[in-house]
Amino acid sequence: MPVESDDARARRTRALTIPMRWTLAAVAVVVVAGSVSAGWMLTADEPASTAPPSAAPAVTPGPLPDATPVPGSEVQDPDPAAAPYAGVPPLPTPTPLVAAPLPAGASADGALVEGFPAAVAGPLTGADIVTSSLAVDGGVVQAALTARTDATADEVRADYAARWTALGLAAAGSDTADAFADPFSSVMLAFAAGSGTGTVYTVYAVLRTG
Structure with a gap:
């Protein structure tokens, strides 16, 4: 078996080492490029938000326990007096x-029945x-009265209004008559038109015993 010389062994080692070095360099470049690409993709998937963080809602403090009250800020106690x-x-x-018994029905001229x-x-x-x-x-009982007076119609109205209110x-009332009432009684005042001899008026009353 021939023995390989030292020079031949050195040339073979250099011949094998140069291709291997290129291969290793190429692999390293590919690995580095892949790492950079992967990092860029991960960064692109999650873009940084440019919106400012939402501000927390403002909290309005309540009244302080030691605050000095001002007029109108408290419910006043009732006056004991x-x-x-x-x-x-x-x-x-x-x-x-x-009231019962009621009088008998009747009529009279110039006087009260x-x-x-x-x-x-x-x-x-x-x-x-x-x-x-x-x-x-x-x-x-139904009562009716016709009378004549020197008082004006307004004075007659005022007199009967005061009397009926006191009762x-x-x-x-209405536009054509002055009237007053309650659940048991109703009264009405009316005037004759242009008698020429003072104020002539009539009072009508319907009164119930209960």
Whole structure:
């Protein structure tokens, strides 16, 4: 078997080493390039957000325990000396203006018929009575009065309005008549047109015993 000389062995080693060096260099370049590419892809998949972080909602502090109260900031204690609130006063309970037994029905000229409810439907002071009458049906009496006075129509209205209000009746008038009423009674005032001899008026009343 021939023995390889030292020069031949050196030339073979150099011949094998140069290709291997190129191969190793090429592999290294490929590996480095792949690493750089992979890193770039990972970075591109998750782009950095440029939006500023959302601000936390502002918290409004509540009143401090040691804060000094200002006028109107607290509910004032009730005045112990004040009278207790009783609410809206109740409305007065209506009561009948006439009571049984009722008078008999009748009529009269120049005077009030017997049993006529003068407190409700009687004439003004100083007025002249023309006629008066009563009609009764069970617990209901109808009274009518016609009278003449030197007072004006407005004065007659004011007189009867004050009288009926004092009796607890409420206004229930219309454009053609002055009227007052409650659950048991109703009264009305009317005027004759142009009599030429003072103010002539008529009062009508329907009164119930209950």
